[in-house]
Amino acid sequence: MDIKTVATTPFQGQKPGTSGLRKKVDVFRERNYLENFVQSAFDSLQGFAGQTLVVGGDGRYHNRAAAQTILRMAAANGFGRVMVGRGAILSTPAASCVIRKHGAFGGFVLSASHNPGGPKGDFGIKYNIGNGGPAPEKVTEAIHARTQTIERYLTLDTPDLDLDSLGEARLGDTVVQVFDPVADYAEMMAGIFDFDALAALLGGDFRMIFDAMHAVTGPYAKAILEDRLGAPAGTVINGTPLEDFGGGHPDPNLAHAEELVAALFGDGAPDFGAASDGDGDRNMILGRDFFVTPSDSLAVLAANAALAPGYRDGIAGVARSMPTSGAADRVAEALGIGCYETPTGWKFFGNLLDAGMATFCGEESFGTSSDHVREKDGLWAVLMWLSVLAGRPGESVADIVRGHWRTYGRNYYSRHDYEGVDAAAAEGLMDHLRGLTGDLAGAELDGRRVAMADDFAYTDPVDGSVSSRQGIRVLFEDGARVVFRLSGTGTEGATLRVYIERFEPDPAQHGLETQAALADLIAIARDLAQIEQRTGRKEPTVIT
Ligand code: VG1
Numbered sequence: 001m002d003i004k005t006v007a008t009t010p011f012q013g014q015k016p017g018t019s020g021l022r023k024k025v026d027v028f029r030e031r032n033y034l035e036n037f038v039q040s041a042f043d044s045l046q047g048f049a050g051q052t053l054v055v056g057g058d059g060r061y062h063n064r065a066a067a068q069t070i071l072r073m074a075a076a077n078g079f080g081r082v083m084v085g086r087g088a089i090l091s092t093p094a095a096s097c098v099i100r101k102h103g104a105f106g107g108f109v110l111s112a113s114h115n116p117g118g119p120k121g122d123f124g125i126k127y128n129i130g131n132g133g134p135a136p137e138k139v140t141e142a143i144h145a146r147t148q149t150i151e152r153y154l155t156l157d158t159p160d161l162d163l164d165s166l167g168e169a170r171l172g173d174t175v176v177q178v179f180d181p182v183a184d185y186a187e188m189m190a191g192i193f194d195f196d197a198l199a200a201l202l203g204g205d206f207r208m209i210f211d212a213m214h215a216v217t218g219p220y221a222k223a224i225l226e227d228r229l230g231a232p233a234g235t236v237i238n239g240t241p242l243e244d245f246g247g248g249h250p251d252p253n254l255a256h257a258e259e260l261v262a263a264l265f266g267d268g269a270p271d272f273g274a275a276s277d278g279d280g281d282r283n284m285i286l287g288r289d290f291f292v293t294p295s296d297s298l299a300v301l302a303a304n305a306a307l308a309p310g311y312r313d314g315i316a317g318v319a320r321s322m323p324t325s326g327a328a329d330r331v332a333e334a335l336g337i338g339c340y341e342t343p344t345g346w347k348f349f350g351n352l353l354d355a356g357m358a359t360f361c362g363e364e365s366f367g368t369s370s371d372h373v374r375e376k377d378g379l380w381a382v383l384m385w386l387s388v389l390a391g392r393p394g395e396s397v398a399d400i401v402r403g404h405w406r407t408y409g410r411n412y413y414s415r416h417d418y419e420g421v422d423a424a425a426a427e428g429l430m431d432h433l434r435g436l437t438g439d440l441a442g443a444e445l446d447g448r449r450v451a452m453a454d455d456f457a458y459t460d461p462v463d464g465s466v467s468s469r470q471g472i473r474v475l476f477e478d479g480a481r482v483v484f485r486l487s488g489t490g491t492e493g494a495t496l497r498v499y500i501e502r503f504e505p506d507p508a509q510h511g512l513e514t515q516a517a518l519a520d521l522i523a524i525a526r527d528l529a530q531i532e533q534r535t536g537r538k539e540p541t542v543i544t
């Protein structure tokens, strides 16, 4: 079949952010926009002739059209096989699982994660490497550099393939395999967790709700929780993936998972509630009348890892992103295992997991996972929590977390997001903070003495690569801290994230309301960054 060479010219700003390239759907539909990015990725990679590429996405608007484009380009560029999830569906953790299991060269994940979908919403694409994880910075930088000089892309002149029937078809010399997006992933979960014990839990009086938020985890959660583990039909709500996520914001937090939150904090609440995001990699965990912060969740799961057969022999280490609370560090210290602090974004965990230095990883942004894949994994976290609940009969989610605080102390923690801020004002605010860091050590802010302040830089312990400017942190002598960074996933203006934390060892002080417990630090953060003066915002858009 004839390979078609199409002339093109660069677009500005095709720079992947925290987790791939994310833009409005309208931008992705501009002629050659997606093609330029995909060809730039192929041009930056070597040795894929005859190899396998995995393709799939979260089912949002434009997912199918983009998948068809990538299939043709992958064939024209010489991949031997392209594996695409049926309906072009593949959750992010399942993509990671499939890439690893089938020894693929890499894969494209089509998703803008928790960002809204639909014709006026967002779209995104991310390249993952052969370990199943997001490409490291040196790869994303090479792709971006290529987008700035690209002059042509390769494709085929072929009609769209049927992506809804399982089986194989040919595209030029390339085999395209449409596969069941759930099967490999479900099998992997069955290998990590004791499905008999979980079925016994879910078959008893225990009640749970899983909110798929009309996003990609619906089919996965139904297959695993309802079909295999026997949870009653209806356990999974909003379980049908929709191109616009039902008009919602598929972000599993207290603000956006309204239906689930109402159920868990209302009359007759079930024992356990969980939600996942657009592409299935995030998780929110709720007990009856109880919210588990993602940072606490990581710590609790690390402390109880051995309750799942996959981690029966213990874990090698825990890694968390810098803004994530230090709760997991205390567990690592008690267990005598490794503890790592990385920049925000899952790509920074890859080397630690590959090297066997870390087994569990987590971010404050509702991301938790282990070395079974190289992405965060929402359903894994849910099954891990169910394993803890099954292994500690008679204890509720709240009992387990409160007990954890008694043992390790409590890290009060909150994130304040200021969304849609003027980009120049946000950059100005960060520059202002950066300018302050040098003089803050030793200063007293509202009665708290600053131990140190800097713009976080990370040296990867495995390959020595350095990532700088990863967020301003102000650490106080008493262990409290405030962190400021700008989001790298938004598509409108800038989002300022402020992370606030303080440690409370005294169990008598563990019952405070979080915002009240952090009130003085919140005020310090607002003053220091001159948030209102610089952004015009009195209050954050979202508090988690
Ligand atoms: C946010 C989170 C970060 C997460 C990233 C991708 O990034 O803060 O922890 O890794 O989203 O999550 P930012 O730059 O907006 O703060 V998702 O579920 O894409 O894949």
Ligand code: CO
Pocket (backbone or CB within 6 Å): 092, 113, 114, 277, 278, 279, 280, 281, 282
């Ligand atoms: Co996501």
